[in-house]
Amino acid sequence: MGITYRNIKGAPLTSAEVDANFAFLDQRLNALERAQERPSGLISIEQQDQQLRFLDPSGKVLGIAILPTPRFVPKGAWQTTQIYEQGDLVAHEAHTWCATHTHEAVDFEKEKSQGLWRLFL
Numbered sequence: 001m002g003i004t005y006r007n008i009k010g011a012p013l014t015s016a017e018v019d020a021n022f023a024f025l026d027q028r029l030n031a032l033e034r035a036q037e038r039p040s041g042l043i044s045i046e047q048q049d050q051q052l053r054f055l056d057p058s059g060k061v062l063g064i065a066i067l068p069t070p071r072f073v074p075k076g077a078w079q080t081t082q083i084y085e086q087g088d089l090v091a092h093e094a095h096t097w098c099a100t101h102t103h104e105a106v107d108f109e110k111e112k113s114q115g116l117w118r119l120f121l
Contacts, residue, residue, distance in 0.1 A: 072098065080105050089120055096121040 052065040071087040078090040084099040098120040
């Protein structure tokens with residue numbers, strides 16, 4: 001059994017031929033699904049550098065997820081007219097602050113009230 005192609009047959013397919021094509025494809029797909037190695041389940045999660053590795057009981061890696069890495073850049077004392085990017089750290093009023101969004105510094109208290117700075121230490 002195989003697939004009947006309209007262009008090879010040289011005529012439109014009958015309903016029976018279309019059904020036979022779908023039956024053949026379904027049979028082949030089921031055979032592939034049965035033959036595919038199936039993991040027996042997730043047994044552990046390991047962290048290796050910036051990756052999470054998901055393992056099955058045999059130790060085979062089922063998948064990998066890359067962990068986001070925060071970027072913190074010390075910029076010294078807060079200064080007006082400076083462009084600060086998300087993750088920049090500044091010293092202001094005996095604390096360390098982290099920029100939550102890229103912005104140009106104008107007034108620290110106003111920027112803080114707008115959520116542009118978060119207390120870091």
